[in-house]
Amino acid sequence: MFVLPPPPRYPSGQYGAGLGHAVPMIETNNTISNPEGPEWQFLVGEGQYVLKEDLHLATPPPHPSEAPVINPNPLATTPQAATAGTRLSLLNLEARAIPAFTFKGFADATLAGSSSSITDQSGKDRYSTEGGMSSEDGRGTSTSEPPTSVTLASAPAFGEGNALLTQTSGKDATKKKKPKNNMTKSNSSFISRVIVNESLARKLADRSNDGLFVFANINRAFQWLDLSSPSKQDYLTKILFTKAHCLCHDVNLVTKSPAHIDVIMGFSTGEVIWWEPISQRYTRLNKNGVINSTPVSKIKWIPGSENLFLAGHMDGSLVVYDKEKDDAPFIPEDEQTNGSETVPEGQSSHDYAILINKSVHSKNQKMNPVAAWKLSNQRINSFSFSPDRRHLAVVCEDGTLRIIDYLKEELLDLYHSYYGGLSCVCWSPDAKYVLTGGQDDLISIWSMADSALVARCQGHHSFVSDVAFDPWRCDDRNYRFGSVGEDGRLCLWDFGVGMLHRPRAQSTAQRGSVSSPLALQRTESGQASTGHTKSDESLDSELGDDMVKHPVEPRARIPMLPPVLNKSVDTHPTHWLAFTEDAIMTSCKSGHIRTWLRPGAEHNKTSS
Numbered sequence: 001m002f003v004l005p006p007p008p009r010y011p012s013g014q015y016g017a018g019l020g021h022a023v024p025m026i027e028t029n030n031t032i033s034n035p036e037g038p039e040w041q042f043l044v045g046e047g048q049y050v051l052k053e054d055l056h057l058a059t060p061p062p063h064p065s066e067a068p069v070i071n072p073n074p075l076a077t078t079p080q081a082a083t084a085g086t087r088l089s090l091l092n093l094e095a096r097a098i099p100a101f102t103f104k105g106f107a108d109a110t111l112a113g114s115s116s117s118i119t120d121q122s123g124k125d126r127y128s129t130e131g132g133m134s135s136e137d138g139r140g141t142s143t144s145e146p147p148t149s150v151t152l153a154s155a156p157a158f159g160e161g162n163a164l165l166t167q168t169s170g171k172d173a174t175k176k177k178k179p180k181n182n183m184t185k186s187n188s189s190f191i192s193r194v195i196v197n198e199s200l201a202r203k204l205a206d207r208s209n210d211g212l213f214v215f216a217n218i219n220r221a222f223q224w225l226d227l228s229s230p231s232k233q234d235y236l237t238k239i240l241f242t243k244a245h246c247l248c249h250d251v252n253l254v255t256k257s258p259a260h261i262d263v264i265m266g267f268s269t270g271e272v273i274w275w276e277p278i279s280q281r282y283t284r285l286n287k288n289g290v291i292n293s294t295p296v297s298k299i300k301w302i303p304g305s306e307n308l309f310l311a312g313h314m315d316g317s318l319v320v321y322d323k324e325k326d327d328a329p330f331i332p333e334d335e336q337t338n339g340s341e342t343v344p345e346g347q348s349s350h351d352y353a354i355l356i357n358k359s360v361h362s363k364n365q366k367m368n369p370v371a372a373w374k375l376s377n378q379r380i381n382s383f384s385f386s387p388d389r390r391h392l393a394v395v396c397e398d399g400t401l402r403i404i405d406y407l408k409e410e411l412l413d414l415y416h417s418y419y420g421g422l423s424c425v426c427w428s429p430d431a432k433y434v435l436t437g438g439q440d441d442l443i444s445i446w447s448m449a450d451s452a453l454v455a456r457c458q459g460h461h462s463f464v465s466d467v468a469f470d471p472w473r474c475d476d477r478n479y480r481f482g483s484v485g486e487d488g489r490l491c492l493w494d495f496g497v498g499m500l501h502r503p504r505a506q507s508t509a510q511r512g513s514v515s516s517p518l519a520l521q522r523t524e525s526g527q528a529s530t531g532h533t534k535s536d537e538s539l540d541s542e543l544g545d546d547m548v549k550h551p552v553e554p555r556a557r558i559p560m561l562p563p564v565l566n567k568s569v570d571t572h573p574t575h576w577l578a579f580t581e582d583a584i585m586t587s588c589k590s591g592h593i594r595t596w597l598r599p600g601a602e603h604n605k606t607s608s
Ligand SMILES: *[C@@H]1O[C@H](CO)[C@@H](O)[C@H](O)[C@H]1NC(C)=O
Pocket: 027, 028, 029
């Protein structure tokens, strides 16, 4: 099988080394524990958060074909397989109310039109495709700020106007199309083993739709769990892949029902699997990397779409796939750029805006990909759709934050980190602010209305790996968000609109032709690591009239925000967090899923 080199972020693996000796298969079980004591709780203004439980996912043994090289030297940096920390996709099948204050300033009509499909569970990896509330993109948009004042109801669907794309969806609303292959009897070399709990059908029939399903990756395993079950540590299904590691995943909130769940997973091999867990059927997409052969670092259903999802690949491409379309070897169509005319040989990603290798408006829509855009020569680390479904915020290893009008395939803004790559990004529930976190150990707050950086947040002692707003503690003037980092810390932060004022003159965004905005940035980041070190000269290249490049703001000029909480929650690097109605959830590199109950939430322990 064709296996790709692992992503640069992780040490390179020993794939296909063919060592010829089998490693004993020691299969362990998930465990649950309920540690108590002062180190498992923390106090914030609103009260005490208490650890409810620590669900530890079993790390699978390596597949026999990828036996690790045993090096007796304890200092050896043994190469590891391409992997990622455990991240979760959360799913609640029931439609429930979301925090009311999120909607201040919203037209009633907008609310009425979408409230039936709202879910309340926040989830980083769960998009509010149908107006669902999530920590990453709360929903709603103010009508007061012209640049982002678009209500959900008025946002067109992605690809609208291309008749070739509308044909596929929604023919028979009651019967959802299933993937092609039977997972349990698969003889694919990609899938090593599938273990379905023998009482899955009964468990599904007995549970309340209000319970929380969790989908989680750990090394080469992928698990489906029911957190509302008394034996939540017993997975409903566990899939073991042969060599590939699932790096990211997402659940479709438009198509979810007790009878049908659409899950997509992105792999270290670049491949994508569409899995329907209730029928246990799956389809492989981008098989053998035929469309893009680099690992998938982030994957999300396109808001409101039953079929289309977006994958961020590590070559700096964003690719839109249709879950039901077959792959075809990808040949970039007429190269078009939006934002700049051309990309001269040897220039970096900063030099062009968004390179459209295939447009969603292409007339060739029989096969995947539906669209493909090249943003950077370095990998895409994360992206997030705005709650109003019009914009996409993308962060890359090259230290850039891009705000894209993905409906028009147009780059609107290009910002830079203080230094180093940016790893995570999210929108405020009202779409007014974007947060990024990265290798500068900082979280940056970007105001969309001002097109400017408004604050930096210092509290982590290492790379920031995830950020999310707490929609239950945000209103139209005050915002609460959380972050986790490689330092195993959870930080909580509060800011209010009044805190973020800065002299207008300092917001030196430049429209149209750019003289040399990054000159300032180069000196600023001179002492720093990666990022924007090369070919700043080329910034003179033509830019579209609407695209704005922003220089890096010097440290002294931007307010520095301290955390309201700075708490070590894990001894391992923490990689994910989400806010739910009654808890904060965190997960780490080695598979600990911790649930921290909010003040006043029911503290019943589940251990038996
Ligand atoms: C895992 O659980 C199964 C069934 O619950 C049990 O038979 C097995 O011994 C357990 N394995 C370990 C390593 O604890």
